[in-house]
Amino acid sequence: MADVSYPSFDSPVLSQAQRDAIARSRAASPSRAPLPQDILAPPQQENGVLTDIGHGFAGGFMVDLPTMAGQAVKAFSPQDSQAYREGQSWQDQAEARGKDDLYRTTGVWGAGARSVGAIAPLLALSAIPGIGEALTAGASGVLFGGSGYQSEKEKVLAAGGSEEAAQHAGLAEGALQGVGQTAGGLVGAKLVTGAGGVIAKKLLGRAGAEGVLKEFANPTTHVVRNTLEALGLQLPLQGGIAAGSAAIDNAAGVGDGETPWEAAKASFAPTAAMTALLAPVGALGARARKQQMVYDGNVVKGDGILNPNATEDQKIDIATERTMAARRIAREMGKFDKAAATKWWDNASQAIMSHEPVELTTDFDVKAAREKRAADEQQAAVDNTPLTPINEPMVESAQPGVDVANPVADQTAAIEEAQRTGREAETRVNEPISEKGGRGDQPTADEVAARLEAAKNEEAPGQGTARLLGLPVDKAIEPATGIFGDKQDTLELRAKALREHGLSGAPKDVRDRLLGLDAT
Numbered sequence: 001m002a003d004v005s006y007p008s009f010d011s012p013v014l015s016q017a018q019r020d021a022i023a024r025s026r027a028a029s030p031s032r033a034p035l036p037q038d039i040l041a042p043p044q045q046e047n048g049v050l051t052d053i054g055h056g057f058a059g060g061f062m063v064d065l066p067t068m069a070g071q072a073v074k075a076f077s078p079q080d081s082q083a084y085r086e087g088q089s090w091q092d093q094a095e096a097r098g099k100d101d102l103y104r105t106t107g108v109w110g111a112g113a114r115s116v117g118a119i120a121p122l123l124a125l126s127a128i129p130g131i132g133e134a135l136t137a138g139a140s141g142v143l144f145g146g147s148g149y150q151s152e153k154e155k156v157l158a159a160g161g162s163e164e165a166a167q168h169a170g171l172a173e174g175a176l177q178g179v180g181q182t183a184g185g186l187v188g189a190k191l192v193t194g195a196g197g198v199i200a201k202k203l204l205g206r207a208g209a210e211g212v213l214k215e216f217a218n219p220t221t222h223v224v225r226n227t228l229e230a231l232g233l234q235l236p237l238q239g240g241i242a243a244g245s246a247a248i249d250n251a252a253g254v255g256d257g258e259t260p261w262e263a264a265k266a267s268f269a270p271t272a273a274m275t276a277l278l279a280p281v282g283a284l285g286a287r288a289r290k291q292q293m294v295y296d297g298n299v300v301k302g303d304g305i306l307n308p309n310a311t312e313d314q315k316i317d318i319a320t321e322r323t324m325a326a327r328r329i330a331r332e333m334g335k336f337d338k339a340a341a342t343k344w345w346d347n348a349s350q351a352i353m354s355h356e357p358v359e360l361t362t363d364f365d366v367k368a369a370r371e372k373r374a375a376d377e378q379q380a381a382v383d384n385t386p387l388t389p390i391n392e393p394m395v396e397s398a399q400p401g402v403d404v405a406n407p408v409a410d411q412t413a414a415i416e417e418a419q420r421t422g423r424e425a426e427t428r429v430n431e432p433i434s435e436k437g438g439r440g441d442q443p444t445a446d447e448v449a450a451r452l453e454a455a456k457n458e459e460a461p462g463q464g465t466a467r468l469l470g471l472p473v474d475k476a477i478e479p480a481t482g483i484f485g486d487k488q489d490t491l492e493l494r495a496k497a498l499r500e501h502g503l504s505g506a507p508k509d510v511r512d513r514l515l516g517l518d519a520t
Contacts, residue, residue, distance in 0.1 A: 052110035053277070059103035059110075060117025066094040068118065072146030075174070112273025119188065123281075126189035133189040140185025145178025152248065159254045169252040173245060180241040184234060191230040191278055194223075194286030209333040209340035213360040216300075216329055219293035223283045230282075231275045238271040239264035296325035300348065302357040315355055322352045329360075 047055060073087030097103070105111060122139045126132040153170030157163070189195075243260035250260075258266075299305065299322050310318065326348045333341035340362050347366040348358045359369065 047104070047106045047110060049107070049109050052105050052107045053113040055103055056105045056110035056113030057117040057120075059098065059105060060114040061120060062117075063094050063098040063103050064114060064118040065121070066090050067098075068143055068147035070094065071150040072143050075146040075150040108269040109273050109277075111270035112275075112277055115270060115274040116277050119185070122185060123188055123192050123278075126193050133186060133193065133195065136189035137182050137186035140188075141178045141182030144181035145174045148177030148245075149174025152252070155249075155254050156252050159252075161252065161254070165252060169248055169254075172248050176241060176244045176248070180237060180244075184237055184241075187230050187233045187237070188278065191226055191275070191282045192285045194226060194282060194289035209337040209344070210362045212329070212333045212336065213344075213362065216293050216297040216332075217360045219290045219297070223279065223286050226282055226286065227275065227279045230278070231272060234271050234275055235268055238267050242267040292328075296328055297360060299325045300329060300352075300358050301360060306355060306357065308355075310355075319352050319355070322358075323349065326352060326358070 067090070070087040070090030070092075073090070074084050077083035077087060105114060119140065122136050122143070125135040125139060128135060149170040152173035153166045156166035156169045161169075243264040246255060246258050246260045246263035249255035302322070305318055305322075307314070326345065330341045330345040330348075333344060344362060344364060347364050350366045351358045351369070354366075356366070356370070356373075358364065
């Protein structure tokens with residue numbers, strides 16, 4: 001048998017491609033190379049839900065956040081600068097740390113928690129009063145935009161792409177992440193602070209400036225509503241970002257074959273998990289917001305703080321606090337109706353500067369409120385003024401300059417005269433009054449009857465006149481007949497008045513006139 005020789009590895013008859021194939025075969029041969037570690041190692045077990053959430057949050061905070069921060073620093077720094085090198089150091093340390101099993105996640109809840117951990121410091125900014133939500137949104141845009149640009153650029157360069165191609169892909173990814181995550185950060189901030197629900201209110205038909213004022217007058221928490229609104233916004237937003245990122249990767253030649261739609265679908269579950277994990281924080285935020293709304297509403301209305309005896313410094317402090325609260329209310333109103341918010345703010349600020357109450361209604365008018373308060377105070381003074389009972393002796397005046405029988409400022413002269421006559425007559429209740437005259441300057445029965453009749457025929461008798469005629473003080477006499485309610489009841493009341501004024505012995509025609517019989 002002929003000796004058969006086989007070409008050696010270095011034989012010139014082999015092409016370079018054949019040599020490379022033989023080298024790969026030898027390296028992969030079980031007899032020449034050790035088995036890969038992932039084959040020898042036991043399969044990794046799935047984490048439990050709570051474990052996965054814990055690992056995910058830790059991974060987001062300790063790995064993803066510093067990685068993105070380092071990439072963002074590099075994106076905005078010259079390559080030969082100290083800042084660029086510092087950013088690279090952050091990134092390298094974070095990536096090395098991420099190999100620890102402590103940060104390994106295996107499920108949807110872990111992926112959602114990883115997102116929460118990465119944005120936790122950004123969401124904490126939303127707690128700053130007034131500007132917190134804007135800070136969270138802006139910081140999210142800078143962090144995600146800068147890291148997205150740098151990450152995509154490095155990915156294209158590592159795959160052998162040109163500097164120009166890497167620059168274009170990086171700019172596209174940075175713009176997508178920057179704009180998208182600015183919106184996402186704002187949605188997250190509103191959820192954790194309890195300030196969401198604007199879109200939900202509009203969809204439910206509860207939007208409007210009046211609705212805002214009602215909420216401040218009687219605040220409630222809407223954790224479920226706010227969470228569902230955030231989920232409804234985040235799902236399409238994060239799905240769109242994932243789809244756009246996949247499209248950019250594919251166009252730059254660094255994609256893994258995943259289509260934009262597949263990338264979008266893959267983002268839905270982690271996004272839902274992230275939103276659900278933020279809901280408990282949102283509950284705390286909603287509770288704190290409710291307490292703030294209760295405070296703002298009460299302070300603006302002036303409940304318990306409008307002390308007329310306050311010093312000027314105290315009034316300034318109170319006005320400052322009320323102004324700040326009113327601005328917060330007007331800002332919320334402006335989300336629905338800027339014109340109504342401006343009108344309410346103008347009237348509220350005038351009332352606050354005058355140390356006056358403010359109403360939480362869109363039709364609040366400071367001038368009309370002042371007129372109403374003045375009328376109410378006048379009526380209260382009338383209602384609280386003690387009236388001398390008719391069966392007790394009256395004095396000319398309980399206090400100098402005060403007419404207790406006629407406290408109403410706009411009483412007519414006829415009513416005042418009738419009351420004066422009644423008081424004079426009452427001083428002689430036990431002495432008969434003749435038809436022609438009485439003792440001293442006591443008026444005759446005819447004069448008393450005429451005066452009472454004139455008062456009775458007034459269109460709007462005052463309290464004093466009604467009492468003098470024996471009628472309830474809170475009801476008026478019918479001007480047409482002078483009879484109140486049931487005729488018999490009226491006659492009995494007037495007969496009682498005759499007896500109490502000592503006029504029961506007067507001539508019949510006088511008593512008839514006093515009883516109103518001639519008017520019927």
